[in-house]
Every structure is written in structure tokens, then in C-alpha cells.
Amino acid sequence: MTETVYRLILTGKDLEPQLPGQFVNIALPGLFLRRPISVCDQQGDRLTLMYKTVGQGTRLLASLRPGETLDVLTGLGNGYDLSKAGDRPLLLGGGVGVPPLVLLARRLREAGRPVAAVLGFNTGAEVFGADALRALGCEVTLATADGSQGVPGFVTDALPASYSFFYACGPEPMLRAVCRVTETSGQLSLEQRMGCGFGACMGCTVQTVNGPKRICREGPVLGKEEIVWDA
Amino acid sequence: MGRLTTELCGIPLDNPVIPASGTFGFGYEFAQWYDINRLSTFSFKGTTRQPRFGNPTPRIAECPAGMLNAVGLQNPGVDQVIREELPKLKQVFHKPVMANVSGFSVSEYAETCALLDAQDQVGWLEVNVSCPNVHGGGMSFGTDPRAAAEVTRAVKRVTRKPVILKLSPNVTDIMAVARACEEAGADGISLINTLLGMRIDLKTRRPVLANTFGGLSGPAVFPVALRMVWQVSHAVKIPVVGMGGVSSAEDVLEMMMAGARAVEVGAANLKDPLACLRIIDALPEAMDRLGIRELKELF
Numbered sequence: 001m002t003e004t005v006y007r008l009i010l011t012g013k014d015l016e017p018q019l020p021g022q023f024v025n026i027a028l029p030g031l032f033l034r035r036p037i038s039v040c041d042q043q044g045d046r047l048t049l050m051y052k053t054v055g056q057g058t059r060l061l062a063s064l065r066p067g068e069t070l071d072v073l074t075g076l077g078n079g080y081d082l083s084k085a086g087d088r089p090l091l092l093g094g095g096v097g098v099p100p101l102v103l104l105a106r107r108l109r110e111a112g113r114p115v116a117a118v119l120g121f122n123t124g125a126e127v128f129g130a131d132a133l134r135a136l137g138c139e140v141t142l143a144t145a146d147g148s149q150g151v152p153g154f155v156t157d158a159l160p161a162s163y164s165f166f167y168a169c170g171p172e173p174m175l176r177a178v179c180r181v182t183e184t185s186g187q188l189s190l191e192q193r194m195g196c197g198f199g200a201c202m203g204c205t206v207q208t209v210n211g212p213k214r215i216c217r218e219g220p221v222l223g224k225e226e227i228v229w230d231a
Numbered sequence: 232m233g234r235l236t237t238e239l240c241g242i243p244l245d246n247p248v249i250p251a252s253g254t255f256g257f258g259y260e261f262a263q264w265y266d267i268n269r270l271s272t273f274s275f276k277g278t279t280r281q282p283r284f285g286n287p288t289p290r291i292a293e294c295p296a297g298m299l300n301a302v303g304l305q306n307p308g309v310d311q312v313i314r315e316e317l318p319k320l321k322q323v324f325h326k327p328v329m330a331n332v333s334g335f336s337v338s339e340y341a342e343t344c345a346l347l348d349a350q351d352q353v354g355w356l357e358v359n360v361s362c363p364n365v366h367g368g369g370m371s372f373g374t375d376p377r378a379a380a381e382v383t384r385a386v387k388r389v390t391r392k393p394v395i396l397k398l399s400p401n402v403t404d405i406m407a408v409a410r411a412c413e414e415a416g417a418d419g420i421s422l423i424n425t426l427l428g429m430r431i432d433l434k435t436r437r438p439v440l441a442n443t444f445g446g447l448s449g450p451a452v453f454p455v456a457l458r459m460v461w462q463v464s465h466a467v468k469i470p471v472v473g474m475g476g477v478s479s480a481e482d483v484l485e486m487m488m489a490g491a492r493a494v495e496v497g498a499a500n501l502k503d504p505l506a507c508l509r510i511i512d513a514l515p516e517a518m519d520r521l522g523i524r525e526l527k528e529l530f
Contacts, residue, residue: 032502203302
């Protein structure tokens with residue numbers, strides 16, 4: 001998709017419908033822990049993932065050839081709540097956080113909602129996912145930190161005047177900034193290093209207003225109002 | 232009785248494979264994948280007197296053939312375990328469960344164990360004197376034979392259930408700690424807990440884990456665990472539960488040949504939620520291949 005962002009399409013029998021914001025956990029040869037990757041899109045038995053090569057696991061994923069078989073746990077985590085969308089939901093994506101917004105946009109469009117999206121990247125060369133969202137009928141605004149495409153600056157510099165609810169996924173500084181500037185309620189997908197990915201090991205727990213939450217189980221999507229940002 | 236049956240401190244086990252504490256929650260996460268009554272028992276998440284949030288994240292790091300964890304005994308506290316987790320477990324699991332207990336003082340261990348002693352669902356108390364990820368508790372009791380014996384005596388005074396001391400490998404003489412527990416009245420020994428380790432992020436030049444150090448588990452530690460299970464089995468008369476990097480039926484048999492009466496499986500559950508089931512299912516064929524009629528022959 002870009003120099004460091006790859007798309008992986010998985011097909012498998014009897015794949016259950018994945019909720020937007022859920023993730024899959026992929027076993028990779030030579031690695032002990034599985035690697036969690038958010039679901040980008042699903043059409044029937046076809047599951048699309050998009051990921052950026054950032055470490056050992058994602059580099060291994062990128063080296064796979066078409067036709068290989070993978071051991072994947074699907075349908076993990078708590079996804080976005082579509083019932084909160086209201087009449088004008090807004091999707092906010094930053095860099096590697098853009099992929100889960102695609103399935104979310106698909107479901108919101110199926111529910112007949114007009115969907116606006118603001119996507120932020122460091123540079124114009126890193127932009128991806130905008131076409132997929134436009135193809136679903138979303139109104140997409142881009143922001144780039146170097147000003148080479150769209151609005152110069154961050155996602156928070158390109159927010160529309162009003163929206164009913166926001167759904168965000170991106171790096172933590174972006175999510176913090178969004179929560180700081182918006183008065184509107186929303187849900188955010190958080191990231192943590194995980195052990196198991198299905199709630200057994202307590203490896204990814206964060207503190208929230210409502211007590212400890214496992215990012216892999218009660219998350220990765222949490223409500224804006226329950227998140228406790230570290231000082 | 233089947234060829235996989237064994238027995239631990241007077242309680243029969245349908246098979247020797249026991250999911251280890253900290254890798255199996257309170258069971259019901261796994262009940263979504265399979266009928267956990269296929270297991271003989273499991274050791275539930277290490278429980279303390281008070282609720283604990285545990286350590287900051289990152290708590291997990293990848294390692295060659297294993298992983299580091301520094302969860303730091305996150306648990307809801309024994310009162311909530313009794314009020315909420317055990318009733319929920321009762322819906323999906325109908326055998327005695329192994330209650331894993333940790334603490335920060337001798338009296339805290341005893342208090343928590345006394346509360347769990349009153350629970351019919353609890354079969355054994357596995358007393359963890361070996362958590363490497365908390366300060367001033369856990370492992371500090373398991374690295375000193377006298378302190379380990381003191382915890383053992385205090386717990387034995389408050390329960391009639393079998394008491395199994397879970398030992399740390401981060402010691403000079405594991406046999407001395409095991410013997411001290413046996414002399415203090417322990418009904419069994421389980422080992423090993425994780426080996427203290429660390430990783431550094433090459434880019435940031437900082438430790439990967441927020442806690443700096445964490446416990447190493449997974450296949451990487453299996454030979455170390457096997458050696459210690461062998462040593463302790465030869466040093467004490469009470470039954471020994473072997474664990475550390477077990478991930479196959481062959482590993483289970485090897486542990487039992489080293490002297491383990493039963494075998495706990497930890498990190499493997501995190502990689503594959505069906506790991507214990509697969510190991511149980513693979514045991515008969517592995518035994519056929521090795522000419523083992525019943526597991527009882529091995530000890």
C-alpha cells in the first residue's frame with residue numbers, strides 16, 4: 001500500500017462476522033507469541049488486514065507468499081459500538097490506526113449513515129486507506145504533518161465543525177489530542193503489547209475510570225470517558 | 232481407571248495435565264474454546280488478600296523460544312474471587328480447582344488461605360512463594376528456606392486442604408527450600424516459577440518491560456525446569472508437580488520421568504488456547520510409541 005504498509009487477505013471456511021474494531025491474533029513460525037492485527041475489512045470468508053512493518057512479527061508477515069496457511073485466532077476483543085453513531089458519525093484515523101475504520105465505515109454505510117473521516121499521516125507518501133473509505137461513500141479529509149497533502153498539521157487541525165459521535169484509532173499522542181480538543185463523546189481503539197490476546201494472561205491491562213481493563217478483552221475499544229491517560 | 236490417571240495429595244486426577252496459574256485466568260476465558268472439564272483441574276490466577284492492579288505496561292516481551300512477563304499479580308482480591316469468580320467458574324467447571332495464593336506477609340498468606348479453605352470448589356492450595364515481579368513479597372519468601380517454611384507452617388495451621396508450595400528457580404539451592412517446606416508440613420511442591428530475565432529495546436536503549444525485569448517462561452526454560460524437578464523429586468518424599476516450558480505430550484512424559492506426579496502447563500496456553508487439550512489427546516499415542524502402558528509406571 002505504501003513503502004511500509006502491507007495488505008494481507010485471508011480466506012478461511014466458516015469465518016464468523018468480525019465486528020469493526022476487533023482483531024485477529026496470528027501465530028508466526030519462529031516467534032513464541034502471536035501477533036495481534038486489527039481487522040481492516042471483511043466480505044464473507046475474505047478477511048483483509050493492513051499493517052505497517054514495525055518489528056520482527058510484521059516483517060515476518062510481510063515476507064509471506066500468496067497461498068501460505070496461517071494459524072489465526074479471529075473475532076478477538078471488544079469492537080466499536082455502532083449504536084452510538086448518531087446521525088453524523090466521524091471517523092478519526094492516524095497512520096497505522098486507519099485500517100479498522102474501513103470495516104467500521106462499511107457497517108455504518110450499510111446502516112445508512114453519512115460518514116465523514118479525517119485521516120492523519122506524517123507525509124503524503126504515507127497516505128493509505130483513503131481510497132477504500134471513499135469507495136464506501138465516506139467524505140474523507142486528509143491531514144499531513146509535513147503539509148504535503150490535505151490540511152497541514154494533525155487530525156485535530158482538520159476536525160469538522162460538528163459531528164454526533166467519533167470513532168478513533170491511531171497512535172496514543174493523536175488519541176490524547178483528540179480527547180483534549182473535542183467536546184463530543186466517542187470511542188477509541190487503544191494499543192498494548194499482548195501476551196495471549198484473549199484475556200487469560202493480564203499482560204495488556206490498563207487502568208480506567210471503571211477499574212482495570214484488559215485491552216485484548218474489554219478493549220481494544222474503550223469509551224472516551226473511561227480512559228485514564230497517564231501523566 | 233484410565234491409563235492417564237494419576238493422583239495428587241490424595242485427590243485423583245483424570246490426567247496429569249494442569250494449566251498453570253497466571254495463564255488460565257479463572258477458567259471461563261477458556262470455556263469459550265472447549266469444555267474445560269476435559270482437564271483434571273487448573274491452577275487459578277494468583278490471588279492475594281487485597282485487589283491488585285499489578286505493574287504498569289508493557290508487561291510482556293517476546294524472547295527466543297519463550298516470553299517474559301511482569302504482570303505483577305494483578306487480581307481482584309480473594310473476597311471478589313470467592314464472591315464472583317468461583318460462582319462463575321462453577322457454571323462451567325465441576326471438579327476441584329487448585330487455588331493459587333500469593334502474599335506480602337506470612338499473616339496475609341494465612342488469611343487468604345483460610346478464606347479459600349472454606350470453599351468446597353477448592354481442592355488444593357498452591358502457595359506461590361516465587362512471584363519474581365513484585366517487591367517485598369512473593370519470591371522473597373521462596374528464596375529463603377526459613378521464610379518458605381514459615382509461610383508453609385502458617386498456611387498449614389489454617390487449612391485441611393493439601394498445601395503445595397510453588398517454588399522459584401531463582402535460588403542457589405532449590406533442594407534446601409523444598410526440604411524446608413516438606414519439614415514444615417507441605418503436602419506437595421510445584422516448580423518452577425519463571426526465571427528472572429530482561430530485554431532491552433535496541434532503538435530506545437531502554438528496558439522493554441516497564442518493570443525492567445520479568446519472568447521467563449516457555450520452551451526456553453524446559454531443561455532448567457526438568458533439572459530442578461529431578462533434584463527436588465530426589466530430595467523430598469512429598470509429591471512434586473513439574474512445570475516450566477512444557478508444551479507437548481513428550482514434555483509431560485519427560486517431566487514425569489524426572490519425578491513429577493503431575494505437570495503444569497503455562498506459557499503454551501497463551502500461544503495456543505487449546506494447548507492443554509492437544510497435549511492430553513496426544514498422550515496415549517506418545518505412550519504407545521514409548522511402551523508406557525499407564526502413567527503410574529513412571530513414578
